[in-house]
Each structure stands twice: as C-alpha cells, then as structure tokens.
Amino acid sequence: MKSLRSERLLLRPARPEDLAPLLAILSDPAVARWWPGFDESKVESELIAPDPDVTVYVIEHEHSVIGAIQFGEELDPQYRHASIDLFLSPQAWGRGFAPEAIRTLAVYLFEERGHHRLVIDPAADNARAIRAYEKVGFRPVGTMRQYERGADGTWHDGVLLDLLADEFVPPPVERPGCSTSPE
Numbered sequence: 001m002k003s004l005r006s007e008r009l010l011l012r013p014a015r016p017e018d019l020a021p022l023l024a025i026l027s028d029p030a031v032a033r034w035w036p037g038f039d040e041s042k043v044e045s046e047l048i049a050p051d052p053d054v055t056v057y058v059i060e061h062e063h064s065v066i067g068a069i070q071f072g073e074e075l076d077p078q079y080r081h082a083s084i085d086l087f088l089s090p091q092a093w094g095r096g097f098a099p100e101a102i103r104t105l106a107v108y109l110f111e112e113r114g115h116h117r118l119v120i121d122p123a124a125d126n127a128r129a130i131r132a133y134e135k136v137g138f139r140p141v142g143t144m145r146q147y148e149r150g151a152d153g154t155w156h157d158g159v160l161l162d163l164l165a166d167e168f169v170p171p172p173v174e175r176p177g178c179s180t181s182p183e
C-alpha cells in the first residue's frame with residue numbers, strides 16, 4: 001500500500017504509534033457523535049490493523065496526525081464500486097482538508113483501482129459532511145431511512161451520495177516550473 005500526497009496532506013498507512021493520536025481525535029465528542037464507540041481496542045482492530053476488505057490511511061498535515069480516511073471495495077464486476085469514510089480532528093475542520101483528502105483518494109480509486117463510481121453515506125443530519133462531499137462533486141442519491149444506529153442508540157436516517165468518474169474534476173497536477181494559475 002503506497003502513500004498518497006496532495007498539496008497540504010499526506011495519506012499514509014497506519015502505524016502502531018498512530019493509536020494514541022487517533023484515539024484522542026475519536027474521543028472528542030464532536031467526532032464521536034459521528035464515529036461512535038471507539039476505545040483502544042476498536043482503534044487497533046478497525047484502523048491500525050483493519051480487516052483486509054478495508055484500507056485505512058492516516059491523514060497527516062505538517063507532520064501531525066489530523067484524522068483518517070478509509071475505503072472499501074465491492075469487487076463483483078456487476079456492481080463494482082468503492083465506498084469512502086473519514087474523520088478529522090475538530091482543530092482541522094473548516095480548512096477544506098476533507099475535500100482535499102477525498103479528491104486525493106478519488107484520483108487513486110478512479111485511476112489506479114479502475115473504479116467508475118464512488119459512494120459515501122453520512123448521517124442525514126451531518127450537514128457539514130454532506131457539504132464537504134458535495135464540494136468534491138458527490139451528488140445525493142436519496143435518503144436511507146433508519147439506516148444506522150447513532151451514538152444515542154436510536155436509528156437515524158442516512159444519505160447516500162455518489163460520484164461518477166466522468167463527472168469528477170481532479171485536482172490540478174503541480175509540475176515543477178509550470179504554473180496552473182492564469183498569466
């Protein structure tokens with residue numbers, strides 16, 4: 001598994017020493033509301049050494065761990081697609097890091113894993129997440145009623161959003177000596 005880079009972020013494989021910073025982020029109530037129930041053993045089993053059907057990248061900004069992003073793949077040729085999920089430390093919110101991390105992973109999933117469709121399924125009332133995904137180009141497909149059990153133990157609606165390869169606008173490629181801005 002190779003690391004992925006963007007202008008401000010490094011997406012790299014998780015290491016054992018990431019357990020403490022990831023647990024600290026997931027223990028913040030603002031994050032735990034959407035990614036509930038993480039203790040040391042769940043961080044270990046789901047993020048540091050996840051099942052082989054999930055691929056997890058730790059997200060670093062300026063050499064600090066600020067969150068994680070993961071994908072899973074449906075490999076049945078009839079339904080082939082990938083699904084994405086992520087969380088960031090609240091200190092890193094509102095700076096466009098989520099769209100940047102998702103675009104970076106999307107380039108990999110479209111160009112190197114050959115997917116034509118990506119999906120993401122936030123809680124229906126996670127307006128910040130839905131906004132971040134729409135900035136990447138994800139479009140709402142519809143509401144999935146009583147889709148997931150929330151941190152409060154009750155069933156909550158989810159929204160399915162999808163993004164097709166031929167409507168995705170990839171980030172500009174930085175090349176030494178080349179400017180992407182207009183003259």
Ligand SMILES: CC(C)(COP(=O)(O)OP(=O)(O)OC[C@H]1O[C@@H](n2cnc3c(N)ncnc32)[C@H](O)[C@@H]1OP(=O)(O)O)[C@@H](O)C(=O)NCCC(=O)NCCS
Pocket residue numbers: 030031034035085086087088089092093094095096097098099121122123126127128129131132135
């Ligand atoms: C969801 C998450 C990854 C977004 O990360 P982020 O880096 O803050 O995303 P952005 O910088 O694009 O900012 C979010 C956008 O939502 C907007 N926003 C914030 N609160 C909002 C609200 N209540 N309603 C609508 N839009 C809102 C912000 O203004 C910003 O849009 P803008 O750039 O057009 O102003 C991050 O908030 C997070 O980790 N949350 C906790 C875990 C989580 O919810 N994960 C997603 C599970 S599906």
